[in-house]
Amino acid sequence: MAAAILLEREALLESLRRAWESACAGEGRVVLVCGEAGIGKTSLLRAFARPLADARTWWSGCDALETPVPLAPIQELCAAAALPTDGAANLAGRLLEALKAEPTLMMVEDVHWADHASLDVLKALGRRIERVPALLVLSFRDDEVGPTHALRRVLGELPPAATTRVAVPPLSAAAVDDLARRALRSPGGIHAITRGNPFFVTEILTHGSERIPATVQDVVLARHARLPAGARRMVEVASIMPARAERWIVEPLALPEGADVQACLDSGLLSADGESYAFRHELARGAVEQALIEPVRRDLHARVLAALLASGRAIPAARLAHHATFASDAEAILRFAPPAARAAAARRAHREAARHWRAALQHATAAVPASTRATWLEGFAAACHATGALDESIEAWRELRELHRAHGDHRAEGRVLGRLALVLVVALQNREADACSREAIALLEGHEDADSAGACQVQAQLRMLNRDLEEAIAWGERAIALAERAQATDVLAAAWGTTGAARIFRDFERGRSDLQHAIDLGRLHGYDYIVANNLTNLGSAAGEMYRFDVAIPALDEAIAFSDEHEVDFYRDYSLAWRALCHMYRGEYARARQVAAEVLARPGPNSTTRVMALVALGRCAVRETGAGGDALDVALMLARETGTLQRMAPVLAARAEAALLGGDPVLAREEAARVVPLAQRQRHRWFLGDLALHLVRAGGERPQGELFEPFELELAGEWQAAADAWERIGCPYERARALRSRGQGTAARIPQARTRANPFGLTAREVEVLELLCDGLRNAQIAERLVRSVRTVDHHIASILAKLGAGTRTEAVALARKAGFGPQDRQSRDVE
Amino acid sequence: MPRYMIERTFSDGLRIPTNKEGSTACGGVIANNATKGVTWVHSYVTPDMKKTFCIYDGPSVEAVREAARVNNLPADKITPVSVLDPYFYYS
Numbered sequence: 001m002a003a004a005i006l007l008e009r010e011a012l013l014e015s016l017r018r019a020w021e022s023a024c025a026g027e028g029r030v031v032l033v034c035g036e037a038g039i040g041k042t043s044l045l046r047a048f049a050r051p052l053a054d055a056r057t058w059w060s061g062c063d064a065l066e067t068p069v070p071l072a073p074i075q076e077l078c079a080a081a082a083l084p085t086d087g088a089a090n091l092a093g094r095l096l097e098a099l100k101a102e103p104t105l106m107m108v109e110d111v112h113w114a115d116h117a118s119l120d121v122l123k124a125l126g127r128r129i130e131r132v133p134a135l136l137v138l139s140f141r142d143d144e145v146g147p148t149h150a151l152r153r154v155l156g157e158l159p160p161a162a163t164t165r166v167a168v169p170p171l172s173a174a175a176v177d178d179l180a181r182r183a184l185r186s187p188g189g190i191h192a193i194t195r196g197n198p199f200f201v202t203e204i205l206t207h208g209s210e211r212i213p214a215t216v217q218d219v220v221l222a223r224h225a226r227l228p229a230g231a232r233r234m235v236e237v238a239s240i241m242p243a244r245a246e247r248w249i250v251e252p253l254a255l256p257e258g259a260d261v262q263a264c265l266d267s268g269l270l271s272a273d274g275e276s277y278a279f280r281h282e283l284a285r286g287a288v289e290q291a292l293i294e295p296v297r298r299d300l301h302a303r304v305l306a307a308l309l310a311s312g313r314a315i316p317a318a319r320l321a322h323h324a325t326f327a328s329d330a331e332a333i334l335r336f337a338p339p340a341a342r343a344a345a346a347r348r349a350h351r352e353a354a355r356h357w358r359a360a361l362q363h364a365t366a367a368v369p370a371s372t373r374a375t376w377l378e379g380f381a382a383a384c385h386a387t388g389a390l391d392e393s394i395e396a397w398r399e400l401r402e403l404h405r406a407h408g409d410h411r412a413e414g415r416v417l418g419r420l421a422l423v424l425v426v427a428l429q430n431r432e433a434d435a436c437s438r439e440a441i442a443l444l445e446g447h448e449d450a451d452s453a454g455a456c457q458v459q460a461q462l463r464m465l466n467r468d469l470e471e472a473i474a475w476g477e478r479a480i481a482l483a484e485r486a487q488a489t490d491v492l493a494a495a496w497g498t499t500g501a502a503r504i505f506r507d508f509e510r511g512r513s514d515l516q517h518a519i520d521l522g523r524l525h526g527y528d529y530i531v532a533n534n535l536t537n538l539g540s541a542a543g544e545m546y547r548f549d550v551a552i553p554a555l556d557e558a559i560a561f562s563d564e565h566e567v568d569f570y571r572d573y574s575l576a577w578r579a580l581c582h583m584y585r586g587e588y589a590r591a592r593q594v595a596a597e598v599l600a601r602p603g604p605n606s607t608t609r610v611m612a613l614v615a616l617g618r619c620a621v622r623e624t625g626a627g628g629d630a631l632d633v634a635l636m637l638a639r640e641t642g643t644l645q646r647m648a649p650v651l652a653a654r655a656e657a658a659l660l661g662g663d664p665v666l667a668r669e670e671a672a673r674v675v676p677l678a679q680r681q682r683h684r685w686f687l688g689d690l691a692l693h694l695v696r697a698g699g700e701r702p703q704g705e706l707f708e709p710f711e712l713e714l715a716g717e718w719q720a721a722a723d724a725w726e727r728i729g730c731p732y733e734r735a736r737a738l739r740s741r742g743q744g745t746a747a748r749i750p751q752a753r754t755r756a757n758p759f760g761l762t763a764r765e766v767e768v769l770e771l772l773c774d775g776l777r778n779a780q781i782a783e784r785l786v787r788s789v790r791t792v793d794h795h796i797a798s799i800l801a802k803l804g805a806g807t808r809t810e811a812v813a814l815a816r817k818a819g820f821g822p823q824d825r826q827s828r829d830v831e
Numbered sequence: 832m833p834r835y836m837i838e839r840t841f842s843d844g845l846r847i848p849t850n851k852e853g854s855t856a857c858g859g860v861i862a863n864n865a866t867k868g869v870t871w872v873h874s875y876v877t878p879d880m881k882k883t884f885c886i887y888d889g890p891s892v893e894a895v896r897e898a899a900r901v902n903n904l905p906a907d908k909i910t911p912v913s914v915l916d917p918y919f920y921y922s
Binding site: 179181182183184185186189202205206207226262263265266267268 | 841842843844845846847852856857859860892893896899900902903904905906907908909
């Protein structure tokens with residue numbers, strides 16, 4: 001690509017410069033440079049960096065390996081930063097520390113090829129970039145990043161205010177013509193063939209052969225074909241080595257004659273970079289590699305592999321595995337894939353680990369002992385779990401279980417069933433998880449060790465999630481005892497957390513202290529997951545019990561901790577619950593904002609989404625009377641789990657919506673669906689919410705103790721109820737209590753009104769009309785009904801339309817004539 | 832400074848219009864060459880304008896190759912040469 005001239009890129013350079021200025025001023029930025037292959041991303045970055053030669057610049061990039069070497073680009077950054085590259089711990093933190101010193105420009109190219117572990121580090125860097133004077137530029141081929149691509153996770157987590165997207169467009173016809181003219185050619189036709197792709201353009205201009213090529217691959221291959229034999233072989237050998245093509249491999253394999261090396265370099269396909277050859281562009285390498293016929297390619301890979309092994313140098317296992325795979329050399333794969341998998345797992349490059357394990361398992365012959373296969377299967381299952389490929393993980397655990405069962409190894413079988421149960425829970429298959437967990441415990445009966453402690457822990461967790469509180473506490477205590485004896489601190493901490501999460505519903509203070517114990521153990525041993533989990537448990541449990549004084553600080557701490565320690569799942573779940581708390585406090589705008597933030601993140605459907613949707617939906621219900629799609633989707637998701645924790649909030653919200661929408665039959669149905677479960681778990685809070693709506697919709701009050709404010713509302717003690725809600729901090733519930741003033745224990749059945757209502761008004765509209773008849777102004781109506789003025793205006797517009805009235809006065813007159821009005825309200829109350 | 836001959840093939844034919852446009856283009860090539868320390872001495876062109884033999888002075892083969900790349904000019908073969916003038920031998 002012409003280095004001197006960069007056409008039509010001035011605006012893009014300007015974006016980069018502005019981001020750099022911000023970074024120099026102390027506020028770091030991320031710039032995403034994206035575009036198709038050959039569009040000139042590298043040229044753009046070089047042109048941008050050239051005038052900034054004095055600034056501290058760190059370059060790194062990713063290679064097109066089938067399974068990239070884990071953390072390779074990050075290690076390049078660390079090397080540039082003169083940081084030690086050993087160990088995988090807290091690389092992002094160390095880099096950020098180094099970045100504080102002076103304004104730094106970091107370029108990481110081709111991140112669409114980045115491994116899982118590197119993506120995690122880049123995500124952590126990007127999220128905290130604003131704290132350091134640094135510009136992080138990530139380039140990638142956006143046409144290769146589909147909706148499920150791993151890079152999406154990173155992109156979705158970058159702070160929007162600090163991130164700029166620079167899309168590199170193709171060149172215009174005028175620009176292509178200009179390039180042609182400068183290369184002393186007539187401009188015609190080139191833009192049509194190349195569609196403005198700069199790499200294609202320069203390839204056509206420099207290839208110098210007779211026929212006009214149709215694709216960029218044609219150009220490259222035409223040039224390749226014109227080379228002398230030795231030079232051609234050099235290019236072919238180099239083409240199968242995506243990272244680098246060392247001279248000491250290429251030359252002995254290609255055996256070039258005298259002028260061949262020169263011809264190779266003259267052709268422009270390869271350039272010499274000290275000890276290795278490199279293709280000018282990855283597109284060229286790809287073109288040559290794909291044009292190789294299969295037997296030739298396999299043979300080359302086999303010979304490169306042999307050369308790498310014979311060299312006696314330290315070669316990363318991933319690279320050896322790459323060549324072994326493409327050489328279809330089963331024996332070599334079995335030799336190199338497992339160490340490559342272990343190396344990847346050690347660096348937390350889980351996706352790469354899974355790939356290597358899968359390769360090993362696919363090529364495992366009968367010669368591989370069952371115990372080895374079992375180890376590989378376990379590695380594979382764990383790696384899939386870590387990347388969220390839950391179905392594959394479950395399948396692998398099941399296969400492993402069969403293996404152990406066939407060998408009569410009950411203990412191993414029990415252990416595997418325990419692990420399987422954990423994955424099933426995450427996959428929202430709670431019923432299957434329960435079955436597995438019970439089987440595990442049965443199999444591990446009598447073994448008092450870490451594995452059986454673990455199985456008891458899983459059972460406790462399942463019981464707790466389903467709010468079978470007494471059972472959860474029993475199992476939890478058993479797990480604690482076993483874990484203490486086996487000195488399994490991770491299981492111990494988890495067990496304390498599960499026990500506390502269950503106990504808190506029966507004995508708030510003791511449960512809270514159990515949870516705190518788990519959190520402290522977690523902090524002590526660095527179990528970030530457990531700390532985040534139990535802070536979240538404390539927050540959500542307290543939230544369920546309307547103890548916002550405890551819930552809100554706990555959730556805020558959970559969010560901060562999870563954010564800092566990259567425990568995304570708990571950060572999102574805590575945020576969803578925080579949205580619910582906002583909703584209960586009447587902070588609807590904030591609730592909607594936080595819920596929307598959670599729902600906008602990429603990731604599989606999960607318990608988090610249910611809670612965020614309930615927050616969103618119930619805000620809508622309380623503000624406008626209808627919950628909309630949010631509550632429908634939430635119900636669908638909640639049903640998959642079948643647990644009280646999800647079903648109750650969704651159905652209570654739906655019952656509220658149905659009641660306010662004037663459909664008491666539906667309200668009774670929705671609430672009744674989950675009342676038996678709530679009764680069985682003796683959940684006073686869920687039961688109270690459900691019972692209130694059930695009774696107000698004309699249903700029978702269910703048996704069981706209810707949370708006190710709900711009891712008071714149902715008993716007609718509106719003032720005491722209102723005071724109780726005020727102490728808790730729930731303005732909507734308080735207003736609801738006040739509104740029931742003067743009705744005693746009378747159930748308000750909106751339907752009665754609608755029946756006598758000839759205009760087809762909804763219950764809400766009837767309320768507004770009545771207040772209009774009372775002579776209230778819009779603002780007063782809004783205050784009385786705890787709505788926004790805008791919503792009231794909307795209702796009034798609808799009322800006028802339905803009544804066929806032109807003004808409010810007309811509407812009031814029509815209403816009075818139809819029988820609305822203050823004197824009628826009392827007579828329509830039903831005992 | 833060593834001298835080189837570059838053979839170039841232009842599939843569509845070389846085109847340098849004999850006007851301002853042409854002289855600007857040549858000027859661009861010369862300027863880019865200069866950044867690599869390379870000088871374009873002169874060229875021989877076939878009648879169909881599809882093949883040229885260009886004489887260049889430059890510090891090294893790599894520099895000449897780079898100059899060709901920067902200018903988007905094909906460089907099929909680069910051969911170091913020295914001038915042989917028959918009249919030099921005539922005494």
